[in-house]
Amino acid sequence: MKKIKTALLSYGMSGRVFHAPFLELHAGFELIGSWERSKKLIQNDYPQVKSYDSLEELLADDIDLVIVNTPVETHYEYAKKALLAGKHALVEKAFTTTAAEAEELLAIAKEKNLKLTVYQNRRWDSDFKTVKQVVDQGLLGDIVEAEFHFDRYNPNLSPKMHKETANAGAGIIKDLGPHLIDQALYxxxxxxxxxxxxxxxxEGSLVDDYMDILLYYPDKRVRLKAGFFVREAISAYAVHGKKGSFLKSRGDIQEDVLKTGEKPNLTTWGTEPQDKAGLLHTEINGEVVRKTIPTLQGNYYDLFDGLYISITQDKEEPVTAKDGIRTMRIIDAAVASSEQKRSIDLKE
Structure with a gap:
């Protein structure tokens, strides 16, 4: 099996929790190391890998894939350098700070014949996978309305300064917004x-921390909300069609389990508690039914497996750069809409 030699651009929470465990699990990837600016931590967990002192040192090494998991405002600069160095790139969300930056990265990747993927891991959450299955199976009929929430109760500012310092990559619209927008577009x-x-x-925040976005379609209305003052959360997903409704709480366990240090697997991983099952109330074969729907398993491994296939078999990326560009266009339009207090028409 061909090995994809992979390097991380940081080994904080993102590298330790979301990337390294799945690179270790997938037989097709070989974790070579990580760029570490101050704290040297990766070798405590993976003694055989390298700790790079600079991006230039990392890019000069025998690396096939670079994972850009640094603060959002650096994504464009670092992804561009990786692509120009001839490396495939997996870029965390938000893909960039503007759609124009994302479009330039795609142009470079095409010119260099490289794979460029956006880490929209929430497509592989157990809750969203279940929502998608219900919609795809037509259990609700034609969809007329949907509302997705990423709600939390946390009035305190983040200790991560890059998240609370006013910059082009900070704020909830670039943090939680890409998750909800990508799911809606998908x-x-x-x-x-x-x-x-x-x-x-x-209080004291320098960045946006509440968002309410309406997406207008000819036949449906989709609302996306996120904020930090929701102590009692409602359904994270509410989808209504001409036959019925499906309500689902946010129940994916992967992030919480990964933070404990537990390693992912290919069998029991990402299994939600049964009491988190979604509620389906619809009409099937002329009969009205109201029942819970078993939640599908989530597994971020599938994103990495899709990326491996994309690189080794020259297939489409699991989340394409074009997907990332569309998400950034929505974000750009949302910011303009909020500033101008009007709807913004979109063009492909």
Missing amino acids: LFGYPDAVFADIRTLR
């Missing part, structure tokens, strides 16, 4: 227009 396609209300509600 499920429903690209909308005609966007209206958004983006605010700063936490």
